[in-house]
Amino acid sequence: MTKEKLIALLTLKKVPNLGDSSIKKLIREVGSAEAVLSEKTTNLLKIDGIGTTRIKEIHSAKHRIAAENELKFVEDNKINYTIYDEIDYPEKLKYCIDGPVVLFSKGNIDLKNRKMLSIVGTRKVTSYGVKFCEELIETVVPLNPVIVSGFAYGVDITAQRTAVKHNLQTVGCLAHGLNQIYPKTHKKYMSQIEENGGFFTDFWSTDTFDRKNFLGRNRIIAGLSEATIVIESADKGGSLVTAEIANSYNRDVFAVPGRASDSLSTGCNMLIKTQRAHMLTSAADLIYMLNWELNEKEQPIVQKQLFVELDGDEKKIYDFLSKNGKKLLDVIALQCGIPTFKVASVLLNLELKGVIRPLPGKLFEVI
Template sequence: MIENTYKENMNKNDFIKFLSAFELSQSKITKILNALNGEYSFEKFCFDDQVEKILGDDYTSISRKSNQKYFDAYLARLEEKDIKLLTCEDENYPEKFDKIEDKPYYIFYKGDISLLTMPSVGIVGTRSPSNYGCVVTERFAKDLANAGAVIISGLAYGVDSIAHRQALAVNGKTVAVLASGFDNVYPSEHHALFDEIAEKGLVISEHRPDVKSLKFNFIYRNRLVAALSDALLITEAGAKSGTTITKDFALDYGVPIYAVPGNITSSKSDGTNNLIATMQGICLINSENLISDLGLERKKTATMQLSINEQTVVDALSMAGCTIDELQENTKLPISKLNSLLTSLEIKGIIKRMPGGIFMLG
C-alpha cells in the first residue's frame, strides 16, 4: 500500500495526485490550484465556493469522493495494476515537458521513466504506409535505436507500431505515448505490443486508466510526442496526414524535423516531400546524419561477406525497391541465376520480398 502520512492538509504533489482521479481539464486544475492558494485539504476543496463554480455540474459527485478513504482506494487500484503516477511537482517529472504551455500536471506510466532523460527521436507518419514507407521506417528505427536513441511514438497503426517494434527488435529502447488510459489500449490489436514496451521500455499517458480514446485526445497526445523528442523524424506521410499536427507542435517547441523523401508520384509522400520543399524539414536519406546530429555513434557490426553477384544485386536495389524484371534489366544476370541470388540474400536478411513482387533492402 502507498503510504499517505497526511490526514487533513496535504502538499501540492499529493493534492494533484488526488485531482488525477477525476480526469479534469488542464484549465480546471489550474483554476482550482489558484483558488485554493496553497491550502490543500479535502475540507477546503469541498467547501470552497470558487471550486464549486469551477467544477460546475461535476461538483456534487466529486465532492462526495473528496475524502481519505476514496483517495487511498484510488491509489491502491493503481498500485494493483502496477501503474505509477508522476506529477509536475516530482523531481522525476521530465524537463522536456517544460516547453509545453499547457504541460500535463501528471502522467501515468509503466516502465522505466528515466528513458525520458535520454537522447530521443520521435518517429511518426502515416497509418497505412506503402512498402517503401515500411522499409524506410524499419531501417531508420533500427539504426537509431542501435545507436542509443530512444524511439518515441504513439502506438498507432502503421509507422508508429513499426518504429516501436524495430526498436525492440534490436534490443533498443522505445516509449509509447497513449491517447487513452492503460485499461483501454488503442488500437486493441496492439495490446501485446503495449505489454512488451511496458516491460522493456516505457508507456505513458496523461489519462486515468479507464479513459477511452477520443478524437481530441489524439491531437493532445501529439504535443507530448513532439515535446519528448530531441528530433522528429517523419518517414512517410500524405498531405493531409494527422502527422502534420505533431509537426506543428515540433515547430512550436523548436524541435528539429527530419523528413524522408519519397516518390513524387506517390500521394503517401506528399507530406514529407512538401516539408523538404518548404524547408520545414531536413531531408534525410541515411541515418548517419541524424545519429551524428544527436551526438551519438552507430554501433559497429560485423560486415557480412557477399559474393560479387550478390553485391551486384544489392547495388541495383533502390530504396524504393525493384521487381525481378527491373533487377534483371539492371544487372544483366540470367533470371535463373537472379532467382538463386535473391533467395540467398533473403536468407541472409539482406533483402525482403514485399507484396506485388517487389524486392527491397532489409
C-alpha cells in the same frame, strides 16, 4: 509526493475545461494544488482566464470523489505515476507549457540521460516506409536512443517493434487509460514493450478510446523527445499534428521526402517545402543535424586504442580513410561500395571504438 497532493492534482484534472497549463497557472498563483481547492472564490476570480464557471467546478465535491476512485485504481493495479514538478518527471516534458500535470506509466521506463526520438507517420505505411523506418533505427542503435511513438498501426508499431528487435528502449504513448489497449490486435506486443520500456498516458481508467484524445496523446509524443520524425503522411493526419506540436515546443522535426505523385508523401513534402521540417534521407542527416556525433571537442584526450578488432566493413572503411585522409560520408560510401545508411552506422561504431572522428561538413578522418 504526498497522497493529498496527488488527489488534489487529480481533482483539478477532473474539472471540465481546465487544462494542464491552467492548472499550473493556478498553482503558481496560489502556491499548491491543495491550496487551490481551498482558496476562496473571490481570490480565484482575480486570476486571469479562470472564470466563474470553472471556479464553481473546482469547489465541486464530485471531482474529489472521482480523483479518489482513480487513485484507488492506480494503486490496486500497481500503475506508476509522476507529477510535473518532480525529479523523475521526463526532463524535456517539463518545458512544455501544456505537459501533463500527472503522468501515468507501466513498464520499465528509464529516460535518464537518454537520447530520445519520436517516430510517427501514416497507419497505411508502404513497404518503402517500413524499410526506411527499420534501417533508420538500425543505424542509430550504437547511440542507444529511446524510440517514442503512439502504438498505432503502420509507422508507429513498425518503429516500436524494430526498437524491441534491437534491444532499444521504446515508449508507447496512449490515447486512453491503462486499463485497455488500442488497437486490440497490438496487445500481443505489450509485454515485449513493457520489458524494453513501457507506456505513458495522462488519460484515466474512465477515459475510453476516442479519436478526440489523439491531440492530448500527440503532445506527449512531441514533448518527450528532442526530435520528431515523420515517415510518410497524407496531406492531413495525426502525424502532421504531432509535427506542428513539436515545432511549437521548439524541437527539431524531420520528414522523409517522397515522389510528388505519392499520396502518402504529400504531408512530408509539404512540411519540408514550408520549412517546418528538415529533409531526412538517411540516419546520417539525423545524426548530423542533432549533433549526436562525437565531435572533436567531445573526444577524450587519449591515445588511439591499439589492437582494436574491426569487422569487414569497419576495416574496409578504416583502411580507406587511412590511405586517403579525410573524406565525405557520401564519398566513403561510393568508394567503399557500401550503402550510405550502413556507412553511417559503421562510422558511428568506429567513432565509439576511438579510431576515427567526425569533422564539420560530414567529413571523417582516422585519429
